[in-house]
Amino acid sequence: MDAIDIEPEFTESACAECGKTFCRPIFRFDGKEYLRISRCSRCTERHAEEIRCAEEEERRARRVLQWNEAIPPLYRENDPNRLNPRAREVAERFDYQQDKGIFLHGDFRKGKTRCAFLILRKAHDQGRSIMMMRSIDFAKHCATQFADNKDIQRDSQRLLDRCKSVGVLLLDDLGKEKITERVETTLFDVIDDRISRAKPMLITSNFDLNSLAKRMSSDQGPAIIGRIIEFCHIVEL
Numbered sequence: 001m002d003a004i005d006i007e008p009e010f011t012e013s014a015c016a017e018c019g020k021t022f023c024r025p026i027f028r029f030d031g032k033e034y035l036r037i038s039r040c041s042r043c044t045e046r047h048a049e050e051i052r053c054a055e056e057e058e059r060r061a062r063r064v065l066q067w068n069e070a071i072p073p074l075y076r077e078n079d080p081n082r083l084n085p086r087a088r089e090v091a092e093r094f095d096y097q098q099d100k101g102i103f104l105h106g107d108f109r110k111g112k113t114r115c116a117f118l119i120l121r122k123a124h125d126q127g128r129s130i131m132m133m134r135s136i137d138f139a140k141h142c143a144t145q146f147a148d149n150k151d152i153q154r155d156s157q158r159l160l161d162r163c164k165s166v167g168v169l170l171l172d173d174l175g176k177e178k179i180t181e182r183v184e185t186t187l188f189d190v191i192d193d194r195i196s197r198a199k200p201m202l203i204t205s206n207f208d209l210n211s212l213a214k215r216m217s218s219d220q221g222p223a224i225i226g227r228i229i230e231f232c233h234i235v236e237l
Contacts, residue, residue: 015040017047067124071132075117083118087111087237091118094233101194101201103228105208106237112204115237116170119202128167133159139177142186160186164193174205175212184220191227203232 008025015022015038022040026033039047068076080088087110094102102119104112117132124130141156163169169190177183194201205212213225228234 013038015043017043063124063127067121067130070124070130071117071120075114078114078117078121080118083111083114084237087115088118090235090237091115094119101203101232103203103205103209103232103234104237105205105234108206110237112237113172116172116202116204120168120170123168123200130168130170131162131166132170132172133163134172135174136177138163138171138187139180139183142180142183145186160190163190164197164199166199168200168202169194170202170204172204174203175207175215176205179215181217181220184216184224188220188224188227191224191231195227195231201231203228208236209234 008027010023010025012021013024014020017039020040024037027035037044080091083091090102090104102116104116106112120130120132138160141159144152145156145160147153147156163171191201207215209225209228213221215221216224
């Protein structure tokens with residue numbers, strides 16, 4: 001069907017908002033008026049800007065809500081000045097957009113978790129989906145994904161699946177949990193799946209990779225450590 005070219009007529013009208021007279025186009029088809037314009041160009045632009053501002057405020061509020069739902073209260077407002085200079089530098093310079101993630105290790109109270117949360121916040125502010133999972137919770141879900149209770153089983157499987165699919169995942173305090181065969185199998189599956197999807201992973205641990213390997217089995221441990229080396233920048237704090 002050929003397009004119908006409708007030539008507008010023009011008439012002077014009072015703007016519905018400011019009351020000033022403007023030249024209003026009138027579009028008619030088959031005797032009926034369509035696309036009735038009631039605002040002058042200045043009021044139309046102002047109205048469009050108000051809509052854009054309202055949409056941006058809605059997006060901002062939604063991002064705040066998503067952040068608060070994903071992050072524990074202690075880390076929601078994470079002041080970079082509370083970090084030691086080394087941790088702050090790592091957080092500021094790390095580029096989460098690259099395929100590789102980061103493995104942060106070091107002694108207690110070196111700022112590993114706060115550093116990771118600052119990196120996670122940058123990803124969130126740029127619109128990427130995020131998730132934080134404590135390693136002890138990860139281990140719990142590895143066990144309860146096979147629970148007799150179907151609701152518990154479903155919730156655990158959903159969270160473990162999200163560990164694979166989320167844009168940026170933070171696994172906090174790796175090695176603090178009891179690393180069972182089931183934890184090893186699921187951890188390898190998550191890391192390997194994220195590598196295949198080019199999705200970065202942030203990992204914190206009190207253990208370096210050699211110490212972490214000793215806490216794992218000789219069967220699966222080397223494969224997990226190998227994937228972390230391949231997938232992450234290794235940074236000591």
